[in-house]
Amino acid sequence: MAHNIRRYSKRRCCALVPLTCLIISAHGQDQWEDWGDEWDEPAAASEPRFPINGFVEATGSYRTRDSDVLAEEWVAQDLRGRIQTFYQGSGVMLSYKGEVFYDGVDHELHASNREAFVGFTPHSAVDVRVGRQILTWGTGDLVFLNDFFPKNWVAFFSGFDQQYLKAPSDALKVSGYSQWFNLDLVWSPEFDPDNFITGNKLVYFSPLAGEVVAAPPELQAEGPGTNLQDGELALRLYKTIRGIELAAYAYHGYYKTPEGFDPQRGTLYFPELSSLGASIRGNALGGISNLEYAYWDSRENSDGENPLLPNPESRFLVGYERELVRNLTASFQYYVEYTHDYDNLKARRPDPAQRPRKVRQLLTTRWTLSTQQSNLVYSAFVFYSPSDEDYYLIPNILYRLGDQWQFNAGANLLGGEHDYTQFGQLETNSNLYARAKFIF
């Protein structure tokens, strides 16, 4: 074999590709040696057993509109360090991601475990993952119909890295695989709500007060109990047939934000919610198309008779994405929330500010222009609701400097005709943000 190698090399250099020889002599062999690490002959695995990585990231987000109710000009001043490691071997997978961060607006130091799970494969067709983990499914882009895993809306609206939109779950995930279909079952023994806007740093519309408010007091909500039967169950069945991804979803748990009001106790709480849905995604029309549906059953208010609880809803999504020209990708989504038993709701909540639209429509578009071999990326995401007459625009510029530095600058620009719609209420939270990240 060695003989053969030499022969090829010789032929190449001497006769075949004179240009090659020129290049080799010009750059020298050291071009191939200095990779900043060892990449030795056969080791047991293709990467270190417990690689330690992480980053330090600074985020600053400055309010662009004066608020009548919140004097603080900064939405976020955040400096954080991340340490993470990962192990895979002997049929076991371990992942840990931990962060320490300083909140410069509240002058507080925090620590959090973002990921801490063990994965194993008890059977060749079963994977189990237990512990703190990030979980995502569904076909929407920043629109969630069947994904009831916790979201961090505060981080999202404040200009943090988009990975922070997904908050971790403390859960057991069992995945099964077969030739007919695959299955994911996720059990969260304790309810994981979204990190929703409470009036601290970000304002919101309070239906009780009838206006936009800020903390203090922070929005408080009563969670479900902590008994085993008070947890959440999420199920996905899925299969890919000739590139077409089919999935069915079910969820049994609670609204992830406090949508209900308990008049006896005078508190907001997370009403019971069950959901059934389905999605399909595949190549179409030179791009990717997706359709998704979900029926949200507000279990405590299935007939829509209780004005203090959400009504059942149907949610539809259709999306399309394609690369328009080289390095420029555009995507579009049309999303509808249809409120069932609306007449009951209307009769009991005559003030439009106090009730959702019967049909809430949302259009989104995302544009991404990648330049300089993906080192300079311009993007914009727009939400626009013709029914609510409100909008949310997220322009962003990403610049990568080598493998270690990333810089982002952008904005969260919100507004609308009314101060009670989803984005209209957040108008004075509009901000400009900048982030700098050093990766190690």
Next chain:
Amino acid sequence: MKPLPLLITAFRGLTFLLLAGLALQGKAQELDVNTIVTRANHVAFYQGEDGRAETRMKIVDGNGREQLRQFTILRKNVEDNGDQMFYVFFQRPSDVRRTAFLVKKHLDQDDDRWLYLPSLDLVKRISAGDKRTSFVGSDFYYEDVSGRGLQEDRHELVATTDTHYKVKNTPLNPDAVEFEYYLVWINKDTFMPEKTEYYDAQGKMYRSIESLQVEDIDGFPTTTRMKVSDHRTAGYTLSEMRFIKYNIGLPDEVFSERSLRTPPQQWLERPSR
């Protein structure tokens, strides 16, 4: 990010062509251009039933700034010279560690492509898109990795030397690509495409791909070092492959959403040889 692995396979195939060429030197003069490019395509992209390789890339921009990429590629042919499946698992840089990429390459329709982003646990479907865009931020294009359909160009044998066929390839749909034409030097012995040069409308060569080292691996001539140069920016990318093994018996199930979320460790481990 876009997939590097296809490129690697392609170049491996090229290497094979070179070797095959050697063996057939006597008859080589009589081959028509379609036979030559078909065999070159096989050597560059289709050797063995399947295979695995670890790749790292050094991306150097016009200012001399460097970036590194490192990943493991698994490939399986669905049919010889036809559809293929690729799985790529990234190790470097650290912010993309555990990112995985899955491609089902189709000759008669758009490829199916998925990217897994571990920080969001998100399986993202990627539109097939323009294949002449940067692969993982390198000077390689997606198409350099996965192969360019032979039916997309008109092929002319413009020269035959003692060692090489020089083939000129002119796109049938010039609006779809950035080049006017490209020249490929295919080794007569192995049918390995050893050098490719891309020319613009002014006839100026602005981009090149070279096979810099070829090794025999499991009986297949395999390009283990390559260089792509962007002569307009003076940037270039070096690519090196190690721990290559062919015909490892990859099951179809490896090329699935399961592997995106849970890396198939058995197939990612380095072969003991």
